[in-house]
Amino acid sequence: MNEYQKIADLLYPNVKDYTFYLNKYKKRENVKGEVTRYAPSPTGYMHIGNFFQMFISYNLAKNTNGVFIRRLEDTDRKREKEGAFEVIEMVMDKFGIYPDEYETLNGEIKGYYGPYIQTERLDIYHSFAKYLVSIGKAFPCFCKAFENKEEILKDRETKFLDNDATEYDACRNLSFDEVKKHIDNGEKFAIRLKTSGDGIKRVTFTDLIKGEITANANAKDVILVKSDGIPPYTFCHIIDDKLMGVTTVVRGEEYISSTPVHLEIIDALGFDRFKYCHNPLICKIPENGNKRKISKRYDPEADMRYYFENGYPIESVLEYLLNLISSSFEEWRRNNPELSWKEFKFGINDITAVSPIFDLVKLNDISKNIISKMTAEEVFNNVLKWAKEYNNSWYELLLNNKDYAIKMFNIDRNIEKPRKDIYKWSSIPELYKYFYDEFYNPSSIEDYDLPNNYKCAKELLNEYLTIFDENDAKDTWFNKIKELGAKYGFAKEVKEFKKNKEAYIGHCGDVCTLIRVAVTGRTQTPDLYEILKLFGKEKIKNRFNKFYEFI
RNA sequence: GGUCCCAUGGUCAAGUGGUUAAGACACCACCCUUUCACGGUGGUAACAGGGGUUCGAGUCCCCUUGGGACUACCA
Numbered sequence: 001m002n003e004y005q006k007i008a009d010l011l012y013p014n015v016k017d018y019t020f021y022l023n024k025y026k027k028r029e030n031v032k033g034e035v036t037r038y039a040p041s042p043t044g045y046m047h048i049g050n051f052f053q054m055f056i057s058y059n060l061a062k063n064t065n066g067v068f069i070r071r072l073e074d075t076d077r078k079r080e081k082e083g084a085f086e087v088i089e090m091v092m093d094k095f096g097i098y099p100d101e102y103e104t105l106n107g108e109i110k111g112y113y114g115p116y117i118q119t120e121r122l123d124i125y126h127s128f129a130k131y132l133v134s135i136g137k138a139f140p141c142f143c144k145a146f147e148n149k150e151e152i153l154k155d156r157e158t159k160f161l162d163n164d165a166t167e168y169d170a171c172r173n174l175s176f177d178e179v180k181k182h183i184d185n186g187e188k189f190a191i192r193l194k195t196s197g198d199g200i201k202r203v204t205f206t207d208l209i210k211g212e213i214t215a216n217a218n219a220k221d222v223i224l225v226k227s228d229g230i231p232p233y234t235f236c237h238i239i240d241d242k243l244m245g246v247t248t249v250v251r252g253e254e255y256i257s258s259t260p261v262h263l264e265i266i267d268a269l270g271f272d273r274f275k276y277c278h279n280p281l282i283c284k285i286p287e288n289g290n291k292r293k294i295s296k297r298y299d300p301e302a303d304m305r306y307y308f309e310n311g312y313p314i315e316s317v318l319e320y321l322l323n324l325i326s327s328s329f330e331e332w333r334r335n336n337p338e339l340s341w342k343e344f345k346f347g348i349n350d351i352t353a354v355s356p357i358f359d360l361v362k363l364n365d366i367s368k369n370i371i372s373k374m375t376a377e378e379v380f381n382n383v384l385k386w387a388k389e390y391n392n393s394w395y396e397l398l399l400n401n402k403d404y405a406i407k408m409f410n411i412d413r414n415i416e417k418p419r420k421d422i423y424k425w426s427s428i429p430e431l432y433k434y435f436y437d438e439f440y441n442p443s444s445i446e447d448y449d450l451p452n453n454y455k456c457a458k459e460l461l462n463e464y465l466t467i468f469d470e471n472d473a474k475d476t477w478f479n480k481i482k483e484l485g486a487k488y489g490f491a492k493e494v495k496e497f498k499k500n501k502e503a504y505i506g507h508c509g510d511v512c513t514l515i516r517v518a519v520t521g522r523t524q525t526p527d528l529y530e531i532l533k534l535f536g537k538e539k540i541k542n543r544f545n546k547f548y549e550f551i
Numbered sequence: 552g553g554u555c556c557c558a559u560g561g562u563c564a565a566g567u568g569g570u571u572a573a574g575a576c577a578c579c580a581c582c583c584u585u586u587c588a589c590g591g592u593g594g595u596a597a598c599a600g601g602g603g604u605u606c607g608a609g610u611c612c613c614c615u616u617g618g619g620a621c622u623a624c625c626a
Contacts, residue, residue: 079626146624149625162552163553190624207556220622230624232625254619259555260554281620292619327563327564330564330574330575353556372589419588494585515585516585527588528585
């Protein structure tokens, strides 16, 4: 037994040989497509950039008939945020993105390559750490870690000053006896990689989005296992990805610069390298004009829960993201207006290399189109679902008279050119409240900027009530309005009015506006004919009477 | 400081050596029109700068500039 093996045994006396795990987790024989994973750490509530990356990963697996894994990377106990993983589970669930393999916090496991929670895999990591020590590619370190971020920042400043390309640790050449002395003292140890980097060597790897990247090879004795016995992301993701048979690592482009470290570890372990796909980061442009990563601290839309609270249909968010991921999505959508986004297959080459700027206006536009294609029933169900969680009074209101609500949502819908004014469910109350008597709230007629017609408003409206028939066809209905208006001095045709403005007090459109205002309290509403039909004579009469108080 | 990534209108973008430099969103105008929408037509608006290579450069190379990421016993 050589010196390295003796140290390894001293450090990890009771650990299985790493080959045990290599044998236990067999290669996936029947999977031809890409095996990808989403590996969130529960350090914050789900961020849109995080979701973006997850969504790319998911699609890559789906589009190639591969496997999509969700793995919880909970190795940073200090930064762990309670409830964060539950939010991730909830968000994925609501968006209908189901991993093929996963583990939930209440212990439900799906897949043969688990556990899928990293803190449940510590023995595995220790085996591989022991192996690296035993072949002299890693070593125990007894130095003191930095306590906080300030210390790190301060240390960084001095490092920048001398710009040393290599960073070898003081403990890298400890003998067995020296190690034993520390251990016997009861000191805790971390494991560091004994880098073969010299600050001159370079590495090249291929990124599926950016192409070939050449960078400085790692030349730091990086931490493989922290002194609390838990490895950092750097080490465990490699072992997990290997054992779980991951083929392509999809992650944010902030990881490009740490890839050389990962490569050295992979090589040291004797694994095959993975394919990499570093996706761009979603950005914002704040006041100062400089692009920056979208952040939950400043941008409410960065938190995925924003879309639930505001009631965006999940398809809207997904399609917007697809639009950012692949430039060919929009054209595909135009050519396939009826298909689900799930039918859209994009290649990895379609993914843009540029960090896109998040555009809420564009998202809203996509959302308007999606909602305009829904049936009234679908709208009703969606609004109801939203209201149940975020607007109790509207939940009651809608549920109270479902038929009425559906008829209301059906106005200007299910036609060739449907109305497109809803992009999120939370705007429904403001948009539709006047359909309910308790919210019918007209103000003084002068406030509506009508032509002079308010002088005869009451008589006209009263007479309209006598001729209104909810069974009239639209043409008949409109003709009646024209005739009635003519009696009071309104032009029957707009063109006629424009030609000879002096002869009339307004035109038939003005009569409509008056009726519209009287019955809804607004100058802007969907189709008036449909509204009147839905309301019926009695309701119209009541509203007219209330409106008279403001004349 | 160092390393890496990125660079076409306000935004998303097409473009793979020869184009009048697409399209979408937003904006503006007009048309349609009972309001608002929808729809239609048109418009404003871009290859960051400088050098090369080439008969020819948005496209290839170099430099500059600008922006971003990383540089932890975080991920």
